[in-house]
Amino acid sequence: MKILVLGGTQFVSWYFVKRFLENGNDVITLNRGTKKGVHGHKIEEIYANRHNAEELNTALEKIEADYIIDVSGYTVSDVKNSYEAVKNKNIEGYIFISSSAVYKESEIFPICEDFSVGENKFWGKYGTNKLEAETFLIDKFKQNEFPAVILRPPYIYGEGNNIYREGFIFDRLKEEKTVVIPNKGKTLIQFIHIEDLFQTVCKIIERKIKGEIFNVGNYEGITFKGWVESCMNAFGKETKIIELDYEKYKYNPRDFFPFYDYQYYLDIRKISDIYTPQISMKEGLEKSLKWYLENEDKVMKRNHYYENSEKIIK
Incomplete structure (x- = not known):
């Protein structure tokens, strides 16, 4: 073909x-x-x-x-x-x-x-x-x-992802830095x-x-906090998580975190008659991590995530 x-x-x-x-x-x-x-x-x-x-x-x-x-x-x-x-x-x-x-x-x-x-x-x-x-x-x-x-x-997400999402959390873990998440981290995404x-x-x-x-998408959504913890599991390392009331401190979530504080997930029943997802979040993030560690220079890093996280932590 x-x-x-x-x-x-x-x-x-x-x-x-x-x-x-x-x-x-x-x-x-x-x-x-x-x-x-x-x-x-x-x-x-x-x-x-x-x-x-x-x-x-x-x-x-x-x-x-x-x-x-x-x-x-x-x-x-x-x-x-x-x-x-x-x-x-x-x-x-x-x-x-x-x-x-x-x-x-x-x-x-x-x-x-x-x-x-x-x-x-x-x-x-x-x-x-x-x-x-x-x-x-x-x-x-x-x-x-x-x-x-x-x-x-x-x-x-996955191998080849040049958007600074899981790569940002991997960097925080690699450097043993605290991760800041919006509010209680309960926002559900997919x-x-x-x-x-x-x-x-x-x-x-x-x-x-x-x-x-x-x-198209995974069967279920995952919370911000659950996603960060999944990144930790894939990396094999834990770090402290700070839950930030970002409005109180006059921040936007994208100032320090790679997602909008916008909750949504999709109904995938229609596509499920054709194909059902096979890659678990754990397996997928492990694949992402392996690729990222070998191709870090290909990712469009957003330094302000790092800089604002450090300001918030201090």
């Missing part, structure tokens, strides 16, 4: 390319070429700016693929450009990696696919842009059966390991699913 990955150099798309190759697929990547050759010489790399419709059309004019995995689409213009470039090609599926940020804040959990979508005060334009992209693709499915599928993951996301995509391809929207 020939897979075209829109992206290919950052966390999710990098991992997908790696795993598709390991599964014996032919892989093509399309990105701006800022990180050339990250997968060696096993793949065909196309360099183009997908924001430029003419440039994208030219780049994809002679490219044929069975499936397109869109990891780098963030706006409706992104997916419109890619749609126009491939709409006359005989593709079997177009899988768009969206986000749970498309949902409005909710007091009802878990959040189902038919819950209210729109602006979320925590995610802002990121969520509404993803939603507009989703809407365009689903409309094209309804109009002419363009074979789009939408996946809405929560926080993604994750999916990158391998489980990849396997979900594989099952959608295997079953030739089209025109559907799926939440």
Whole structure:
């Protein structure tokens, strides 16, 4: 099978390319070429700016693929450009990696696919842009059966994660530093390991699913405190945890912690008929730790987490 990955150099798309190759697929990547050759010489790399419709059309004019995995689409213009470039090609599926940020804040959990979508005060334009992209693709499915599928993951973690989340806690543990968490640490969030996301995509391809929207994620949410303790278990080391009433001390959670103080988790019953997650949080964080210790320089560290944590502790 020939897979075209829109992206290919950052966390999710990098991992997908790696795993598709390991599964014996032919892989093509399309990105701006800022990180050339990250997968060696096993793949065909196309360099183009997908924001430029003419440039994208030219780049994809002679490219044929069975499936397109869109990891780098963030706006409706992104997916419109890619749609126009491939709409006359005989593709079997177009899988768009969206986000749970498309949902409005909710007091009802878990959040189902038919819950209210729109602006979320925590995610802002990121969520509404993803939603507009989703809407365009689903409309094209309804109009002419363009074979789009939408996946809405929560926080993604695992090997290759260049976002400073579990890496921040690993750094605190490595340096035997206290971890500061928002309030009592009871806010519930949800994750999916990158391998489980990849396997979900594989099952959608295997079953030739089209025109559907799926939440994806682990079965249950986990509290901030539970997540930090899980990072400790993976690292094999404990440290002190401070519970901070951040409003009292005029801090925002993202000043010292890698997540908004926003509680949510998704209902994944619909996707569970196709694939159920296999990677436990313990196993997933152990994989993350191994990769992080060998690739620390690839992570976009946020020094203010560290600096503000130290101020709070003092």
